[in-house]
Each structure stands twice: as structure tokens, then as C-alpha cells.
Amino acid sequence: MKLTNRLQAIADLIQKDVMVGDIGSDHGYLITYLVEKGIIKKGIASDINEGPVKNCISTIKSYSFEDDVQVRLGGGLTPYHENEIHTAVIAGMGGELIRDIIIESKAVAATVKTFILQPMTGQDVLRQWLIENNYRIDKEVIANEQERFYEILVVTHGQQEETLEPYMSHMKIDEALTYEIGLKMVCDENYEGFIEKKIRKYETIKEQIEKHGKGKNEKLIQTETFLTKLYEVRTCIQTSEK
Ligand SMILES: C[S@@+](CC[C@H](N)C(=O)[O-])C[C@H]1O[C@@H](n2cnc3c(N)ncnc32)[C@H](O)[C@@H]1O
CATH class of the missing domain: 3.40.50.150 (Vaccinia Virus protein VP39)
Structure with a gap:
């Protein structure tokens, strides 16, 4: 089968x-x-x-x-x-x-x-x-x-365990839950694709808020913070793959 x-x-x-x-x-x-x-x-x-x-x-x-x-x-x-x-x-x-x-x-x-x-x-x-x-x-x-x-x-x-995987050791459990990136993910190309897809989603949201929103509103700040964390995780995954 x-x-x-x-x-x-x-x-x-x-x-x-x-x-x-x-x-x-x-x-x-x-x-x-x-x-x-x-x-x-x-x-x-x-x-x-x-x-x-x-x-x-x-x-x-x-x-x-x-x-x-x-x-x-x-x-x-x-x-x-x-x-x-x-x-x-x-x-x-x-x-x-x-x-x-x-x-x-x-x-x-x-x-x-x-x-x-x-x-x-x-x-x-x-x-x-x-x-x-x-x-x-x-x-x-x-x-x-x-x-x-x-x-x-x-x-x-x-x-x-309080300690997360090496690629997200800079994060706490609460943050990992908030950013919906898992706690003990195997760091492979599928996980990289999963994070990449999230980044694309939040970049699109950011663009939409910037286009239609008025100034630096709470939603924009939240989205930018979220993206910063996702970029950090992506960099750590790419570094740990080498
Ligand atoms: C989308 S299918 C998933 C089938 C398989 N587990 C998979 O992952 O491919 C969901 C199945 O769970 C069954 N199901 C839904 N609620 C359930 C429950 N509370 N207990 C047992 N089976 C349930 C449905 O009848 C259906 O056959």
C-alpha cells in the first residue's frame, strides 16, 4: 500500500x-x-x-x-x-x-x-x-x-521541558505558542517551507495594512513583531542546516 x-x-x-x-x-x-x-x-x-x-x-x-x-x-x-x-x-x-x-x-x-x-x-x-x-x-x-x-x-x-530546540533557543514556550511555530519541530526542509509560508502570509497582511491602514496602528506593529520572530526562526533554521 x-x-x-x-x-x-x-x-x-x-x-x-x-x-x-x-x-x-x-x-x-x-x-x-x-x-x-x-x-x-x-x-x-x-x-x-x-x-x-x-x-x-x-x-x-x-x-x-x-x-x-x-x-x-x-x-x-x-x-x-x-x-x-x-x-x-x-x-x-x-x-x-x-x-x-x-x-x-x-x-x-x-x-x-x-x-x-x-x-x-x-x-x-x-x-x-x-x-x-x-x-x-x-x-x-x-x-x-x-x-x-x-x-x-x-x-x-x-x-x-522549558528548553526549546536550538533553532529557537532565544524564545520562550509562550512565544512559540503565540507565533504558532511548534515547540519541538524537526528542523528540515518541510519545516523551513512551513515557516516560509507563514512569512508570506504575514508579509501579505502587512502590505494590506500599510496600503489601507492609517499610520502605524496596533495591528501593523503586531504583524511586524510577528514577522521579525519568523525571520529569526528562518535564519536559525538555515544556519543549523549548514
Ligand atoms: C478526515 S478523517 C481522517 C482519517 C484518518 N485518521 C486520516 O488521518 O487520514 C476523520 C475520521 O475521523 C472520524 N471521527 C470523527 N470524530 C471522531 C471521534 N470523536 N472518534 C472517532 N472517530 C471520529 C470520522 O468518522 C472520519 O472517519
Whole structure:
């Protein structure tokens, strides 16, 4: 099976031979790929909706993986027992929904060792909640699919380290959250592209304010401060790549 760049980046973060639960599995491509490639021996796929569960069952059947992958109907972590899964993948949903899924099933979540989270929106709402609730972001990766950048977080239990990555050591956690640039990003060309896209967005906003605004208003000052920080991060990424 060939995965999209986004799902491939998620698959690359799964440790060998752990028990994986794919929450919101849809067609079940991720779990099927993991078993097909021998990364895991067994896994569980679950989804809140019947249609995706049916699609997942049919994918699993087409690979004859019925003995290796269980498919369950149910929301969030509710179809799982405590200590049943080592790694929970929750991908392709909003950050607020991912947060609510973890809150809803505190006891199960407490026994999950690693979460691979891929929020489509509300990334920093999720990051903020995680670090305020004794979850720790250990690593973050950007996946690039046709110039759309997806943020993927590897999360474990424990307190977030105060020290950020070397390319943003001049920043505090609060600032990194405000500027929406991640806390533990792998510093590669995808991350550079992600920052570059943000720079283009805020340069356009600045141009628009300068064109239509009156003088140096608060919005312009805020945008310029934001851009200065993004330029600093870009310079640090480029320097650390050499
Ligand atoms: C956009 S798809 C993402 C599928 C896959 N995880 C991926 O990243 O490609 C979202 C899936 O999550 C399911 N879903 C939405 N809310 C859910 C919840 N609370 N619990 C479990 N599944 C959910 C939907 O039915 C849908 O199949």
C-alpha cells in the first residue's frame, strides 16, 4: 500500500512492534500499511461512524488481515480498555476534538504511552492544553502534501521541558505558542517551507495594512513583531542546516 505523504510521516513515527490504536481510522489505510510492512503485528482501528468502519473492514479483508486488526465502532478512546494500546494515533481531526477525546477518556489515556496527534486546526489550543495537563511534546514533524503543511506531534506523559530546540533557543514556550511555530519541530526542509509560508502570509497582511491602514496602528506593529520572530526562526533554521 502506498500512503499519502501525511499518513507516511505518521507511519514513520510508529515504533516497531507496539500495539497501535488508530482513532478515527476512516478507510484503515494507516493500520493496514503498518501491518503490511511488518512495523506492527497487531492493531486496532476505530471510528465513530458506521460508514468508515465498513470501509475499514473491507480494506482489512482485502489484505486478509482479519486476524491482525480489530475494527471497532465508537467515539474517541471509548472503544479501548485501559492498558490495551501502547500508541494512540488521532489524526485528521481538529485540535479541540483531539483534546476533548483525551479529556473524555482520562483513565484509558493515562495508560497510553505515546500519542501521535495530527490536528488539522487549533494546533496551538491543543499544544497549550497538553503542556498544562502534564503531557509532553517530545517531537514534531511537518508533512508536506502539495504545499499544504501538516503538523504532527509525538506526545508522552510528563512535564514539558522549558528548553526549546536550538533553532529557537532565544524564545520562550509562550512565544512559540503565540507565533504558532511548534515547540519541538524537526528542523528540515518541510519545516523551513512551513515557516516560509507563514512569512508570506504575514508579509501579505502587512502590505494590506500599510496600503489601507492609517499610520502605524496596533495591528501593523503586531504583524511586524510577528514577522521579525519568523525571520529569526528562518535564519536559525538555515544556519543549523549548514
Ligand atoms: C478526515 S478523517 C481522517 C482519517 C484518518 N485518521 C486520516 O488521518 O487520514 C476523520 C475520521 O475521523 C472520524 N471521527 C470523527 N470524530 C471522531 C471521534 N470523536 N472518534 C472517532 N472517530 C471520529 C470520522 O468518522 C472520519 O472517519
